[in-house]
Amino acid sequence: MDREALFQQIKKKNSYLCIGLDTDLEKIPQHLRSTADPIFEFNKQIIDATHEYCVAYKPNIAFYEALGPKGWESLQKTMDYIPKGLFTIADAKRGDIGNTSALYARTFFEYFNFDSVTVAPYMGEDSVKPFLYKDKWVILLAHTSNPGSSDFQLIESVVTGRKLYEEVLLKSQRWATPDQLMYVVGATQAEKMESIRAQAPEHFFLVPGIGAQGGDLKMVSQYGMNAQCGLLVNSARAIIYASNGQDFAQRARQEAVNVRDEMARHLQDYYK
Amino acid sequence: MDREALFQQIKKKNSYLCIGLDTDLEKIPQHLRSTADPIFEFNKQIIDATHEYCVAYKPNIAFYEALGPKGWESLQKTMDYIPKGLFTIADAKRGDIGNTSALYARTFFEYFNFDSVTVAPYMGEDSVKPFLYKDKWVILLAHTSNPGSSDFQLIESVVTGRKLYEEVLLKSQRWATPDQLMYVVGATQAEKMESIRAQAPEHFFLVPGIGAQGGDLKMVSQYGMNAQCGLLVNSARAIIYASNGQDFAQRARQEAVNVRDEMARHLQDYYK
Numbered sequence: 070m071d072r073e074a075l076f077q078q079i080k081k082k083n084s085y086l087c088i089g090l091d092t093d094l095e096k097i098p099q100h101l102r103s104t105a106d107p108i109f110e111f112n113k114q115i116i117d118a119t120h121e122y123c124v125a126y127k128p129n130i131a132f133y134e135a136l137g138p139k140g141w142e143s144l145q146k147t148m149d150y151i152p153k154g155l156f157t158i159a160d161a162k163r164g165d166i167g168n169t170s171a172l173y174a175r176t177f178f179e180y181f182n183f184d185s186v187t188v189a190p191y192m193g194e195d196s197v198k199p200f201l202y203k204d205k206w207v208i209l210l211a212h213t214s215n216p217g218s219s220d221f222q223l224i225e226s227v228v229t230g231r232k233l234y235e236e237v238l239l240k241s242q243r244w245a246t247p248d249q250l251m252y253v254v255g256a257t258q259a260e261k262m263e264s265i266r267a268q269a270p271e272h273f274f275l276v277p278g279i280g281a282q283g284g285d286l287k288m289v290s291q292y293g294m295n296a297q298c299g300l301l302v303n304s305a306r307a308i309i310y311a312s313n314g315q316d317f318a319q320r321a322r323q324e325a326v327n328v329r330d331e332m333a334r335h336l337q338d339y340y341k
Numbered sequence: 342m343d344r345e346a347l348f349q350q351i352k353k354k355n356s357y358l359c360i361g362l363d364t365d366l367e368k369i370p371q372h373l374r375s376t377a378d379p380i381f382e383f384n385k386q387i388i389d390a391t392h393e394y395c396v397a398y399k400p401n402i403a404f405y406e407a408l409g410p411k412g413w414e415s416l417q418k419t420m421d422y423i424p425k426g427l428f429t430i431a432d433a434k435r436g437d438i439g440n441t442s443a444l445y446a447r448t449f450f451e452y453f454n455f456d457s458v459t460v461a462p463y464m465g466e467d468s469v470k471p472f473l474y475k476d477k478w479v480i481l482l483a484h485t486s487n488p489g490s491s492d493f494q495l496i497e498s499v500v501t502g503r504k505l506y507e508e509v510l511l512k513s514q515r516w517a518t519p520d521q522l523m524y525v526v527g528a529t530q531a532e533k534m535e536s537i538r539a540q541a542p543e544h545f546f547l548v549p550g551i552g553a554q555g556g557d558l559k560m561v562s563q564y565g566m567n568a569q570c571g572l573l574v575n576s577a578r579a580i581i582y583a584s585n586g587q588d589f590a591q592r593a594r595q596e597a598v599n600v601r602d603e604m605a606r607h608l609q610d611y612y613k
Binding site: 091129131132134135137138139141142145162163164165166167168169170172173175176180189190191192193194195196210213215216217218219220221222224225226227228230233236237240 | 508
């Protein structure tokens with residue numbers, strides 16, 4: 070999917086919501102556990118209930134890998150089930166090089182047909198290049214918002230005065246265009262979001278880990294949006310585990326609608 | 342496996358060779374391709390031929406993932422086949438956090454029963470902690486030797502004067518002991534290997550990407566060894582693809598023996 074198509078979908082749906090399919094056997098409703106493929110059955114019902122209100126799905130690959138070959142099959146069925154036109158993200162955070170990364174690219178882009186894959190920058194350009202396919206995307210870790218993000222990402226270069234995550238933002242823009250490259254940018258403070266947007270004005274940001282409807286979404290939208298929206302805001306647990314009863318899909322839909330409604334307001338504010 | 346057991350094995354076999362099982366359907370001998378599980382059949386014959394001359398096997402996870410559920414099964418069979426006492430490394434370079442990393446740990450340590458997994462440090466402490474199991478190992482990327490390694494790993498901190506990879510080496514030593522943590526250290530120049538060893542005197546280093554018998558092995562051994570050897574030197578293609586004919590296993594054995602012989606000399610030099 071190209072950038073324009075993604076933006077068109079965002080405008081049409083009034084949503085830049087990405088739903089994280091962090092599907093965990095231990096967290097899905099009891100009544101699904103006796104089905105032949107509980108993981109897929111759960112995803113299927115979540116997708117049915119939410120696909121009108123989100124623009125992307127992001128299976129967290131760890132959850133599928135942890136189940137061995139069976140998990141791989143559930144992932145494949147899930148990918149086949151996601152309606153055409155929705156953007157798909159393999160949240161795999163792969164960070165290898167050369168031939169190895171080329172194989173990861175083949176797995177996620179060709180075998181599973183994902184639109185994008187999350188990638189870690191530590192090994193540099195060789196970690197990014199193998200993922201540059203036509204109409205596919207690398208989503209590179211830039212500034213995450215976990216506690217450990219400050220361990221290395223904030224180290225400031227004696228040469229450039231820039232922090233590590235800023236070096237990642239700037240250097241990687243030489244390797245790929247905003248039509249092939251997005252960044253993972255955690256919801257930190259407003260000033261930081263504003264400065265990151267200034268350093269990568271055209272790129273889409275995948276923003277994980279924000280409370281589904283808290284002040285964070287407002288801040289991220291206010292300081293992170295660009296002329297083509299430029300945001301995919303991920304919510305996983307708050308939506309997919311809104312209930313663990315018979316009504317889980319209905320409740321997931323309601324949560325997705327609520328987020329979509331708030332996103333519609335932010336889009337209107339920005340594009341008014 | 343604990344550090345002492347690994348060292349005992351190294352002394353017994355006079356080898357610190359790790360064989361990379363980067364098993365590629367397109368590179369294995371023609372006559373294996375018609376077997377039911379060519380990947381496993383190849384690994385099995387390689388393991389039979391080489392396990393007396395190496396102390397570790399390192400399946401490169403990308404090669405198995407790329408084959409979908411079938412690849413996962415080949416990996417499982419390979420792990421079941423590797424003789425007890427050999428150290429196993431899941432070369433997966435995972436770099437996520439919290440719950441997600443805990444699932445990767447479960448996959449590689451519990452499901453497949455690997456002794457260790459390679460991990461990327463970009464997200465900081467949260468990326469390492471979930472992999473701290475009893476008698477299991479995190480092998481953290483420190484200084485790699487690919488061309489892109491200089492993109493970020495050499496950024497020098499304005500505060501400490503240390504390079505990013507040195508920050509990784511020093512900070513991560515607060516998170517785990519030398520009995521739980523190894524480092525990926527590429528074969529660069531002698532001075533660098535010497536300085537890295539000084540910064541992590543007790544840790545094992547996994548050294549990939551060196552020519553099987555070139556001067557690199559001598560340099561790495563001379564400047565990287567410590568009182569418990571402290572080195573696992575990986576060779577993949579030079580051994581497993583030494584021939585792609587009927588004699589592939591025999592030739593792999595010969596290559597492994599050659600490397601072992603050179604390693605035996607380096608061990609003798611160090612411990613004389």
